[in-house]
Amino acid sequence: MHIRYAGIITRKDSPEVLRVGRELADWCQKRSIKAELDRIDPEMDMLTILGGDGTLLHVADQAARHGIPVVGINLGNLGFLTEVAAEEMYQALEEILNSGVSLEERMMLRAELLDENGESAGPPMFALNEVVIVKSSTEPMMRLGCWADREYITTYKADGLIISTPTGSTAYNLSAGGPIAHPELRTILVTPICPFMLESRPVLLSPRTRVTAQLAPPSTNVKIMVDGRLGWTMRANDFLSIEAAAKPLRLISSPHKGYFDILRNKLNWGGRDPGYPLPDVIMT
Numbered sequence: 001m002h003i004r005y006a007g008i009i010t011r012k013d014s015p016e017v018l019r020v021g022r023e024l025a026d027w028c029q030k031r032s033i034k035a036e037l038d039r040i041d042p043e044m045d046m047l048t049i050l051g052g053d054g055t056l057l058h059v060a061d062q063a064a065r066h067g068i069p070v071v072g073i074n075l076g077n078l079g080f081l082t083e084v085a086a087e088e089m090y091q092a093l094e095e096i097l098n099s100g101v102s103l104e105e106r107m108m109l110r111a112e113l114l115d116e117n118g119e120s121a122g123p124p125m126f127a128l129n130e131v132v133i134v135k136s137s138t139e140p141m142m143r144l145g146c147w148a149d150r151e152y153i154t155t156y157k158a159d160g161l162i163i164s165t166p167t168g169s170t171a172y173n174l175s176a177g178g179p180i181a182h183p184e185l186r187t188i189l190v191t192p193i194c195p196f197m198l199e200s201r202p203v204l205l206s207p208r209t210r211v212t213a214q215l216a217p218p219s220t221n222v223k224i225m226v227d228g229r230l231g232w233t234m235r236a237n238d239f240l241s242i243e244a245a246a247k248p249l250r251l252i253s254s255p256h257k258g259y260f261d262i263l264r265n266k267l268n269w270g271g272r273d274p275g276y277p278l279p280d281v282i283m284t
Helices: 015-029 054-066 086-099 259-267
Strands: 005-010 036-037 046-051 070-074 102-106 109-114 125-127 131-136 144-150 149-158 160-164 190-195 201-207 211-216 222-226 229-234 239-244 249-253
Touching: 005 015, 005 054, 015 036, 015 086, 046 054, 046 131, 054 070, 054 249, 070 086, 102 239, 109 131, 109 211, 109 222, 109 229, 125 131, 125 222, 131 239, 149 160, 149 190, 160 211, 190 239, 249 259
Parallel strands: 005 036, 005 046, 046 070, 070 249
Antiparallel strands: 102 249, 109 125, 109 239, 131 160, 131 222, 144 149, 144 211, 160 190, 190 201, 211 239, 222 229
16 A cells, blocks of 8 residues: 555544654655554545544544545554554554555445424434434433435434444444444434333344434434434424445555454453364365
8 A cells, every 4th residue: 555645543632642643654655655643634545543443533534534544553452453563553554555455345324303384403413333313311302203315214212323334333333232343335224312102123234224213202412423423403393314434444454454353352252262273174
């Protein structure tokens, strides 16, 4: 991968991460790569994220919009998206520069809030993980009518509703009992939060589907969170419209870790079982 101009995004309010970012900028300059800290330029060839998944989520929209490939270095906590460990950073970057990379296209969501007359409440927002309609802890459960395109799905009676991508399937969706979807899939997951009826199960929809949810009275002024950020306040009879975004995030994946390696490590599946290869006789 030919890198001439790189951005380095650091986790906010962390002097230690900022120090690592400055050292990485020096490392880039010694390799004739122009590097800038905490700035995104459409002309950049790559973004290196220093932090946790939250740091990457905050810049995913801009990176996707400009088509800039992103690599995540985990200087945070869990790190599903920032999958390169801190001690592997320079080795991984050398491999990216010298031997090519595996680029994954991660689907993103476009969300827009509309009033009962179909008027937009503002510009759309974009999510790599999920868009969540959620009530406060002291309010009664809400009623949310839900449609797939023009086909009525159901009216959820629940504490909220999660609309997520396959990338986001291991985030809030998983905690709410939704399925894990491999990131190479293109699908939209709809998962109720603590539904009143146990029959209200998660559903997976075509990526060509537009999902619409309407807040039914008496509920009002509930929050819409977009990748952990407050997007809008939703009033009674408002509509939330969600569909696949036109541009995916281009994510540089670790050359040494498969998707299920990461899941086993992060979720402690099988007590961090290292696994074993499939016998050659089966692969032939």
